[in-house]
Amino acid sequence: MLKYQQIAIEIEKYIEEQELQQGDKLPVLEHFMAHFKVSKSTITKSLELLERKGVVYQVRGSGIFVRRHKRKGYISLLSNQGFKRELEDAQISSKPLQLEVRKPSKEAALNLNLHEDEDVYYVKRIRYINGETLCVEESYYNKAIVTYLNKEIVSESIFGYIREGLGLKIGFSDMYMQMDQLDENEAVHLGLKKGEPKLTVETVFHLTNGQPFDFSRVVYNYKQSRFFLQTNSDT
Amino acid sequence: MLKYQQIAIEIEKYIEEQELQQGDKLPVLEHFMAHFKVSKSTITKSLELLERKGVVYQVRGSGIFVRRHKRKGYISLLSNQGFKRELEDAQISSKPLQLEVRKPSKEAALNLNLHEDEDVYYVKRIRYINGETLCVEESYYNKAIVTYLNKEIVSESIFGYIREGLGLKIGFSDMYMQMDQLDENEAVHLGLKKGEPKLTVETVFHLTNGQPFDFSRVVYNYKQSRFFLQTNSDT
Numbered sequence: 377m378l379k380y381q382q383i384a385i386e387i388e389k390y391i392e393e394q395e396l397q398q399g400d401k402l403p404v405l406e407h408f409m410a411h412f413k414v415s416k417s418t419i420t421k422s423l424e425l426l427e428r429k430g431v432v433y434q435v436r437g438s439g440i441f442v443r444r445h446k447r448k449g450y451i452s453l454l455s456n457q458g459f460k461r462e463l464e465d466a467q468i469s470s471k472p473l474q475l476e477v478r479k480p481s482k483e484a485a486l487n488l489n490l491h492e493d494e495d496v497y498y499v500k501r502i503r504y505i506n507g508e509t510l511c512v513e514e515s516y517y518n519k520a521i522v523t524y525l526n527k528e529i530v531s532e533s534i535f536g537y538i539r540e541g542l543g544l545k546i547g548f549s550d551m552y553m554q555m556d557q558l559d560e561n562e563a564v565h566l567g568l569k570k571g572e573p574k575l576t577v578e579t580v581f582h583l584t585n586g587q588p589f590d591f592s593r594v595v596y597n598y599k600q601s602r603f604f605l606q607t608n609s610d611t
Numbered sequence: 612m613l614k615y616q617q618i619a620i621e622i623e624k625y626i627e628e629q630e631l632q633q634g635d636k637l638p639v640l641e642h643f644m645a646h647f648k649v650s651k652s653t654i655t656k657s658l659e660l661l662e663r664k665g666v667v668y669q670v671r672g673s674g675i676f677v678r679r680h681k682r683k684g685y686i687s688l689l690s691n692q693g694f695k696r697e698l699e700d701a702q703i704s705s706k707p708l709q710l711e712v713r714k715p716s717k718e719a720a721l722n723l724n725l726h727e728d729e730d731v732y733y734v735k736r737i738r739y740i741n742g743e744t745l746c747v748e749e750s751y752y753n754k755a756i757v758t759y760l761n762k763e764i765v766s767e768s769i770f771g772y773i774r775e776g777l778g779l780k781i782g783f784s785d786m787y788m789q790m791d792q793l794d795e796n797e798a799v800h801l802g803l804k805k806g807e808p809k810l811t812v813e814t815v816f817h818l819t820n821g822q823p824f825d826f827s828r829v830v831y832n833y834k835q836s837r838f839f840l841q842t843n844s845d846t
Contacts, residue, residue, distance in 0.1 A: 608783050
């Protein structure tokens with residue numbers, strides 16, 4: 377982790393510990409420069425990172441302010457897969473249903489840029505939030521990249537393992553959402569009734585070098601799915 | 612608009628016109644510097660903006676590549692309100708149901724940081740996509756900021772008017788999503804049946820100075836709601 381990233385985490389911690397609220401003003405740059413003993417350009421990069429992450433906003437000529445949403449119990453839409461840190465408030469657990477090496481479906485092959493005779497790890501699991509079913513997840517991992525998975529890993533954080541165990545750098549992702557009604561099988565997994573609402577989120581995850589390594593389809597329990605999303609003006 | 616923003620738009624146009632695909636490599640920085648007759652730092656800023664917008668990705672030591680998702684008919688989750696440009700492919704229209712100055716609900720007052728005796732514009736409208744009902748939208752605009760609205764404006768792009776007509780700078784927003792089943796009234800507006808799925812998206816929009824000016828609640832027709840969302844590694 378680079379210096380400016382570390383400092384960004386420190387500043388974020390400070391905001392949480394001080395229980396600063398949306399609109400509260402942060403100390404000036406010079407304060408942070410002295411406190412962390414770093415250059416102006418490092419602090420500027422830290423604050424730009426925090427702005428992209430939706431932690432602060434900058435008002436030209438007037439300062440840097442805290443961004444903090446007011447609602448409890450919402451899951452960050454961008455952090456619910458693989459970005460576990462922001463979910464620390466909630467208890468998330470996983471029950472693996474299936475784990476095997478197989479050939480990809482047509483759709484998985486297309487999304488992962490694979491030939492249909494190449495291998496993928498197929499993982500199906502149910503995820504729970506605070507003891508309730510949150511979602512059913514099916515994922516296809518390109519086995520040439522994610523070379524090894526086992527039952528213990530898929531019971532915990534697969535992305536944590538990919539990053540720390542395999543040393544891969546997770547980059548951008550493309551997410552597709554749509555709503556429909558639960559089929560029989562999904563309803564059973566989620567403890568709901570056929571025909572009740574579902575939200576399906578398909579995501580293609582890429583490494584920082586642009587290679588897609590994971591195609592996942594997640595069907596959410598509508599009773600547990602409250603998401604929030606912060607956006608910036610120029611994204 | 613600043614120079615680097617203009618150039619970012621030019622580069623985006625170039626990608627579209629050339630029909631470049633995900634993973635295609637862009638010309639080197641020097642090419643763009645010569646072509647647009649600008650400095651390296653300007654081009655760098657343009658490309659950083661395009662990276663934040665999910666148009667390109669940069670691989671250290673290897674170049675800049677095109678990011679483009681493969682699916683048609685998905686609405687950008689971040690651009691369906693007020694960010695009309697990206698919806699140009701689809702025909703969006705609005706039918707106003709209500710437009711009046713009133714006192715805010717408790718919830719609207721809380722989200723807009725208003726007292727309950729201050730005025731808001733309340734707007735309710737149905738939006739259509741390619742002739743089908745897309746959503747029912749209720750919005751509360753702080754009248755001290757959005758000082759004037761009329762029926763013609765709310766039939767078209769309210770955000771376009773806020774930006775160009777009122778000269779306000781739209782900044783960040785906080786979005787909350789949840790799913791449930793349609794009630795009778797919503798079902799009638801959307802041409803669906805009571806009990807069918809709905810997605811409710813509540814958004815608080817802020818100016819670049821941090822002031823919230825619009826609190827909206829949008830109930831989507833699940834048959835028309837296919838969203839995509841691009842994320843970057845460090846957001």
